Amino acid sequence: MERFAALLDALLFTPARLGKLRLMQDYFASERDPERGWALAALTGEIAFQGVKPAQIRDLALARVDAELFAWSYDFVGDLAETVSLIWPQRPAEGAVPSLSAIVAELGTATRADAGGRLAGWLDLLDATGRWALLKLVTGGLRIGVSARLAKTALAEWSHVALDEIESVWHGLDPPYVPLFAWLEGKAARPETAGRPTFAPLMLAQALEEDELAALDPAAYRAEWKWDGIRVQLVSRGGKRLYSRSGDDIGAAFPDVLAVLPERVVLDGELLVLRDGEVAPFNDLQQRLNRKTPTAQMLRDFPAWVRLYDMLEEGGEDLRPLPFDARRRRLEAWHGAAPRPQMDLSPLIPFAAWDELRRLKDEARARGIEGIMLKRGDSPYLPGRPKGPWFKWKRDALTVDTVLMYAQRGHGKRSSFYSDYTFGVWRDGELVPVGKAYFGFTDEELRRLDRWIRDHTVERFGPVRAVAPALVLEIAFDSVHRSPRHKSGLAMRFPRIHRIRWDKPAAEADNVGALERLVT
Amino acid sequence: MGSCGAMPHIPGMDTDWLRVTPRGLYCAPGDFFIDPSQAVERAVITHGHGDHARPGHQRVLATAETAAILRVRLGDAAGGTLETLAYGDTIGIGGVRLTLVPAGHILGSAQVVLEHRGTRIVVSGDYKRRPDPTCLPFEPQSCDVFVTEATFALPVFRHPDDRGEIDKLLHSVALFPERCHIVGVYALGKCQRVLSLLRRQGYEEPVFLHGALASLVALYERMGVPLGRVRPAVGASREELRGKIVLVPPSAEAEPFARRLPDPVVAMASGWMRVRQRAKARGVELPLVISDHADWDELRTTIAECAPSEVWVTHGAEDALVRQCALDGVAARPLSLAGFEDEE
Numbered sequence: 003m004e005r006f007a008a009l010l011d012a013l014l015f016t017p018a019r020l021g022k023l024r025l026m027q028d029y030f031a032s033e034r035d036p037e038r039g040w041a042l043a044a045l046t047g048e049i050a051f052q053g054v055k056p057a058q059i060r061d062l063a064l065a066r067v068d069a070e071l072f073a074w075s076y077d078f079v080g081d082l083a084e085t086v087s088l089i090w091p092q093r094p095a096e097g098a099v100p101s102l103s104a105i106v107a108e109l110g111t112a113t114r115a116d117a118g119g120r121l122a123g124w125l126d127l128l129d130a131t132g133r134w135a136l137l138k139l140v141t142g143g144l145r146i147g148v149s150a151r152l153a154k155t156a157l158a159e160w161s162h163v164a165l166d167e168i169e170s171v172w173h174g175l176d177p178p179y180v181p182l183f184a185w186l187e188g189k190a191a192r193p194e195t196a197g198r199p200t201f202a203p204l205m206l207a208q209a210l211e212e213d214e215l216a217a218l219d220p221a222a223y224r225a226e227w228k229w230d231g232i233r234v235q236l237v238s239r240g241g242k243r244l245y246s247r248s249g250d251d252i253g254a255a256f257p258d259v260l261a262v263l264p265e266r267v268v269l270d271g272e273l274l275v276l277r278d279g280e281v282a283p284f285n286d287l288q289q290r291l292n293r294k295t296p297t298a299q300m301l302r303d304f305p306a307w308v309r310l311y312d313m314l315e316e317g318g319e320d321l322r323p324l325p326f327d328a329r330r331r332r333l334e335a336w337h338g339a340a341p342r343p344q345m346d347l348s349p350l351i352p353f354a355a356w357d358e359l360r361r362l363k364d365e366a367r368a369r370g371i372e373g374i375m376l377k378r379g380d381s382p383y384l385p386g387r388p389k390g391p392w393f394k395w396k397r398d399a400l401t402v403d404t405v406l407m408y409a410q411r412g413h414g415k416r417s418s419f420y421s422d423y424t425f426g427v428w429r430d431g432e433l434v435p436v437g438k439a440y441f442g443f444t445d446e447e448l449r450r451l452d453r454w455i456r457d458h459t460v461e462r463f464g465p466v467r468a469v470a471p472a473l474v475l476e477i478a479f480d481s482v483h484r485s486p487r488h489k490s491g492l493a494m495r496f497p498r499i500h501r502i503r504w505d506k507p508a509a510e511a512d513n514v515g516a517l518e519r520l521v522t
Numbered sequence: 523m524g525s526c527g528a529m530p531h532i533p534g535m536d537t538d539w540l541r542v543t544p545r546g547l548y549c550a551p552g553d554f555f556i557d558p559s560q561a562v563e564r565a566v567i568t569h570g571h572g573d574h575a576r577p578g579h580q581r582v583l584a585t586a587e588t589a590a591i592l593r594v595r596l597g598d599a600a601g602g603t604l605e606t607l608a609y610g611d612t613i614g615i616g617g618v619r620l621t622l623v624p625a626g627h628i629l630g631s632a633q634v635v636l637e638h639r640g641t642r643i644v645v646s647g648d649y650k651r652r653p654d655p656t657c658l659p660f661e662p663q664s665c666d667v668f669v670t671e672a673t674f675a676l677p678v679f680r681h682p683d684d685r686g687e688i689d690k691l692l693h694s695v696a697l698f699p700e701r702c703h704i705v706g707v708y709a710l711g712k713c714q715r716v717l718s719l720l721r722r723q724g725y726e727e728p729v730f731l732h733g734a735l736a737s738l739v740a741l742y743e744r745m746g747v748p749l750g751r752v753r754p755a756v757g758a759s760r761e762e763l764r765g766k767i768v769l770v771p772p773s774a775e776a777e778p779f780a781r782r783l784p785d786p787v788v789a790m791a792s793g794w795m796r797v798r799q800r801a802k803a804r805g806v807e808l809p810l811v812i813s814d815h816a817d818w819d820e821l822r823t824t825i826a827e828c829a830p831s832e833v834w835v836t837h838g839a840e841d842a843l844v845r846q847c848a849l850d851g852v853a854a855r856p857l858s859l860a861g862f863e864d865e866e
Contacts, residue, residue, distance in 0.1 A: 008690075014798065015807050021698070021787075028697055067677060068849060074842050075678045079797050088678035088796065092819075130682065130796075411776060411805055414701075417788055418780035464803040465776075 003128060005033055006041045006102045007135035013146045017413040022148060026156035030183075039178025040102045042157075044139060046150035048177055051109050054140040056082050058118050062125070066091055083141060087133035090125050099132065100124050103178065109140065151248040161186035166203040166385040169249045174198035199241035201249040202268060202314055202322070203385035204233060207375060207392035214393075215356045222380070224326065225351040225359055227366070228373040228394055229309055230284050230481070231274035232291070236308065238263050239315065244273075254295055259306050262343045267336070268315035269308070270383075272348065276307035281371075283522045284495070285483035309348045310337065311375075314383060322383035329383065359395075366397055372480070373397045399478040400520055401500055403511040405433055406473040409455045411465045412440070419448055420455040420467060423499070425475050427490065428513040433471055434490040436517060442478070442499035451502065474503035474511050482520050492517055535666055535831060536639045539618070542857055547645065547669070549636065552615035554583070556634055556645050559861030566620070568647025569631035570595060570710055573863045583607060585622055587630025587745055591710065594741050609658065625649040626660030627814050628711030629742060635663055643667040644828065650813065651820040652684065655718040656711070656747050660824070668830035669857070672838030673815040674793050675846075681793055681817040687810045688719045691767070694787060694808055699765040702730075702783050703808070706772040706790035709735050711814050713769055714742045716791050717749040719812075720767070730755040730763060732770040732779065760784045775805070793817070825852060837862035 009029045016022050026045070030038055043049045063086045064072060072089060079085040105124060112120055121140060125133050138144050154172065158165040163186055174195025175182050184190035234252075235245040242263045244253040253260050259273070275282040275290065282304070290296060290304050313333040314322050321329050330350070337347055351374070353359045363374045373396035381391035404425035412421035422440040426433035443451065454473060461468040478500035485493035492514070539551050546558035554564040561578030568574055568584075570591035575584075582601030584592065586608065592600035607613060609632065612621045622632035627648040634645040644665040651660055674681075695703055707713040713735050720729065728751040731739060739752055755768050764784045774780065775788045790806045793813025801809035816824060821843060825833055833854040835843045840856035847854030 012694075012808075015801065015809065017807065021807075024697055068845070070845055071677050071842055074839070075676045078676055078839075079678055080799050084798055085678060088680065092680060130680065413805065413807065414787075415785045417775045417786060417805065418778060465805045 003100055003102050003105065003124075003132050003136065005029065006037070006044070007128070007132040009041065010135045010138065010144060010146055011131050013148055017147075019152065021414070022152060023156045023159055026148075026153060027160040030157060030160050035180050035183055036103050036178035037101055039180060039183060040106050042153060042179055043106075043177035044102070044144065045148055045153040048150075049106060050142050051140045054114075054117055054121060056141060059083065059086050059121075059137060059141070062086070062118060062122050063089060083137035084134055086125075087130050087137055090130075090133055092129075093126050097127055099127050105136065105139075149248070150250055154249075157182075157186060167192075169201055169203045170385075171195045171200060172249065173243065173245075173251065174200040197240045199237045199239050199243040201235060201237065201243070201245045203249065204235060204247055204270065205312075205383050205385060205392060206247075206387040207377075207394040208387060208389055210376065210393040210395040218356075218376075220354065220356055220359075222378055223376045224330070224379055225353055226311065226348050226375045226377070227351065227371045228375050228396070229272040229274060229281060229348065230372045231272040231281070231287055231309070234271060234273040234308065235314075236263050236267070236269040236271065238265055238267050239318075252291075255290060255293055256306050257296070258301055259308060259344065262345070264340070264342070266315075266317050267313070269310055269333075269345075270312035270314060271308040271310040271345070274307045274309055275304045277305065283483055284481065285485070285522075288483075306344065308345045310345055311348050312383065325380045325382060326377050327379040363395055363397055371397075396480075399480060399500070400482070401476055401478050402427065402436075402517055402520075403503065403506065404436065404475050404477050405471050405508045405511045406455075406469055406475055407433055407435055407471065409451075409467050409469060416448075419452045421448060421452070423451075423475065425477060427517055428511060429490065434514060435488050436490045436492050436514075437477065437479070437488065437494045437497040439475075439477060439497045439499050443502065447502060472508050474506040474508055475499055476501040476503055481522050482517055483522060490514055490517075492521065536641050537643065537667055537832075539638050539641075540636065540643055540667075542859060544860070546859060546861070547857070549615075549618055549638075551638060552618040552620070552636075554615060557647065559859075565601070566634055567592070568625065568634060568645070569627055571628070571648070571708075573861060574647060576861075581605065583620075585609060585630045585632050588632070589630075590741060590745065591630055591738070594737050595710070623661050623663055624658035626651060626654060626657060629657045629714070629745065629747065631657060633661075633663065635665070641666045643669065644830075645669040646671060646824075648673070648815055649824070650816050651824065652681070654715055654814070655722060656714045656742065662824060662827040664830075665828055666831050667834060668825060668828045668832075669834045669836060670821060670825065670843070671815065672821070672835045672840050672843045674813065674817050675821055675835070675839040675843035677818045677842075677846075679793060679796055679817045680819055681796070681813045682811050684719055684812050685723065687791070687812050688716075688723050691789060691808065691810060692720075692723065692725060694789075695765060695767065698787060701785040701787050702763040702766050702768055703789055704768045704770050704775055704780065704783060704786045705810070706774065706788075706792070706806075707735070707769050708792075709771055710738050712791055712812070714739060714747060714749060715814065716769065716810075716812065717752070718747065721748070721750045725767075726750065727766060728753045730758055730766055730768040732768065732774055734771050734774075735769055755779075755783075773804075822846065822850070825850075 012025050067089050075089050076085045154168050158168055171193050181193040185192050233247045237243040242260050244256050246252050275286040286304050313329050376393040378391045404427050407426045408424040409420035410422040424435050424438050426435040458470045459467040460470055477497050479494035479497040481495045487493050540549050545560045547556045554566055555562045556566045557568055557574040558565050564581040565579040566583045570588050577596045577599035580602040583605045586606040589604045589606050607622050612619050619637040621635040625631040625633045625647050636643045642665045644663045648671050649660050707716050731752050787807050789808035791810040791812040795801045795809035795811045833847050834857045836857045836859045844854045
């Protein structure tokens with residue numbers, strides 16, 4: 003448990019992806035089975051205990067510490083699990099420090115009533131970091147900034163087995179993943195997962211540079227709309243699953259989709275919210291994505307739909323080696339063979355020349371469409387992002403002129419630079435924040451921005467500086483929707499700094515109305 | 523509390539001769555202050571940190587080590603005259619017997635033991651109980667009144683073993699050989715202790731120093747505290763600094779200084795690093811819980827060992843320590859002394 007706790011602690015403080023990967027690799031390389039497997043399960047969210055309530059933990063502490071001192075301490079620390087982990091009376095060890103494996107095994111069988119007693123026993127044996135990690139684990143939600151995919155990426159980098167390979171066996175395996183580690187260390191064959199509802203890594207498209215078009219033969223490519231939802235894979239093979247693009251099982255949030263998934267098929271499509279045949283704004287889908295399990299009300303208000311792009315498996319036959327055109331024919335035949343509720347086909351767009359397609363792309367914004375996909379008719383379905391067979395041709399970004407409001411210091415290479423920017427637009431003579439961006443500028447521009455921020459600071463809060471409202475940032479973004487997250491009630495998708503308008507007076511930046519007109 | 527800071531009366535105990543004034547703790551019969559917050563005629567200085575040793579006093583009494591530190595830090599403003607007193611020696615000032623005893627906080631740090639009219643008062647200054655290779659250990663003194671600091675006087679502060687914290691740093695250095703580690707340390711005390719702990723744990727590479735740390739490191743060396751090879755960070759190339767440790771004053775990672783460093787990992791050595799939100803809010807990536815102050819358990823142990831009739835609590839979380847004393851059946855009260863910082 004101590005090593006796992008130290009890993010969680012280090013991951014919490016390490017902001018950079020590369021640093022997190024290095025920490026996890028180091029851990030997987032040096033920890034034994036089954037301990038590292040349970041740690042992997044905790045990191046990937048495959049085990050979670052909801053058994054212990056915060057009030058129980060608080061009561062355990064209050065049985066040991068003066069209430070007034072506890073209250074002052076909690077005030078100072080601000081987080082219950084951390085307060086309890088620090089304030090817990092340290093005892094001379096009277097037993098071995100429990101392993102994560104032992105804790106998982108016992109908690110799996112404990113009732114809520116006796117979980118508290120066992121917890122107290124472990125807290126007595128652990129040090130402060132161990133107690134903190136244990137309390138995070140039993141109250142659910144580690145919140146250390148590690149996604150399941152990042153943990154798998156660490157496995158891939160450590161073992162030099164491709165991430166695709168790991169993803170394609172992952173959902174056929176169970177914690178503590180002893181056969182997986184044996185395979186990754188070259189001590190055993192790839193684990194057998196046939197007949198289980200595993201994820202097949204998706205084929206992704208390259209972004210199209212317009213000047214590449216001239217070299218491409220329009221006759222060799224098929225065009226489809228790029229719908230503004232999320233890419234999913236539907237798997238029905240020894241169980242039914244709905245996977246996100248990164249291979250996370252999101253089925254629990256979409257029982258309405260799983261319910262209509264037919265037998266023995268693997269499909270690739272776009273998950274959308276659809277009302278009366280119209281694609282709803284992305285923000286509607288976001289409501290569903292935000293909930294681990296939806297209420298009946300949400301299922302009614304935000305009905306899910308899958309618009310199908312491709313078919314990877316039918317009746318146990320792997321279709322991925324077939325050309326796109328052949329897979330498309332199989333998909334159409336399958337779809338036409340029986341009623342397929344809550345699913346339809348993403349139509350192919352007939353076109354003869356690139357200019358024709360460009361016009362269609364530019365008109366697309368109003369219809370819940372992000373752009374156009376181009377796929378070679380002869381392309382097999384390959385995992386990852388191969389160069390050439392598939393392109394995405396996105397509509398042009400929207401832009402808005404905003405005013406820089408706050409800047410925060412970055413991390414690592416950027417720790418001496420103010421590199422994360424919060425910007426706002428005008429509303430009734432005041433600036434209201436509408437978003438944050440931390441890329442889209444060169445190193446030279448970063449140095450200049452940093453200097454400007456230091457010279458124009460009006461207030462400091464820890465690593466954050468408020469600046470005089472005097473610098474205009476032209477922000478590019480993909481779309482904007484309603485959100486309670488910012489005071490403006492608006493939030494952008496993929497905001498990035500498009501241009502720094504050193505020349506433009508802040509008073510001439512946009513006001514909130516300009517952004518509201520672009521809401522989808 | 524104000525200038526008429528009469529102390530509570532325990533029957534049979536006379537403590538009127540030491541009182542709180544706006545300029546700090548004042549001993550009337552000896553006509554001197556202890557760690558005053560403003561320039562005074564005569565000051566007894568417990569140790570060289572800026573909030574205890576202010577510039578401009580006319581006469582200063584301190585240990586020889588503290589006097590040397592004051593000269594380096596303050597130059598001519600260290601004091602009109604600097605009088606030194608060795609640990610354990612006693613002098614009389616206006617009928618008050620005064621002895622300096624090791625406090626274990628930093629090099630030269632002392633508790634001030636005062637005896638007058640049959641009452642013994644110990645002013646601890648800042649102190650800790652952990653072994654520290656750069657200074658003599660704290661010596662508990664039995665007394666009638668113990669004046670204690672309270673920087674980390676909340677039960678959430680229990681400093682871990684410093685060996686584990688240094689291991690954490692060395693492990694990170696090994697894990698990120700292409701980056702450098704910048705460790706925020708206070709220039710006096712923490713800097714030298716971290717250097718010394720690194721050496722004790724077998725780290726023999728040169729340690730790079732921010733310019734603001736050089737003079738006190740050199741002073742420690744002159745006073746017989748070996749700290750191993752150090753080099754100025756200024757002038758070292760990016761390549762030379764890869765995989766190395768650079769000691770810097772707190773927050774130097776935010777200065778343009780840090781831009782010449784290869785992808786620095788930002789570490790900080792302080793007791794405040796115990797609380798994750800504090801560390802996160804400062805942008806620290808590698809918090810090292812290394813403190814030169816007593817933690818909660820040490821405060822309690824020390825009070826028990828000194829067995830005073832009364833505890834006076836200064837700078838920090840006074841209320842919590844006073845509360846704990848009440849639970850332990852020890853008379854205690856907060857002293858409202860101005861001018862002390864909770865930095866370490």
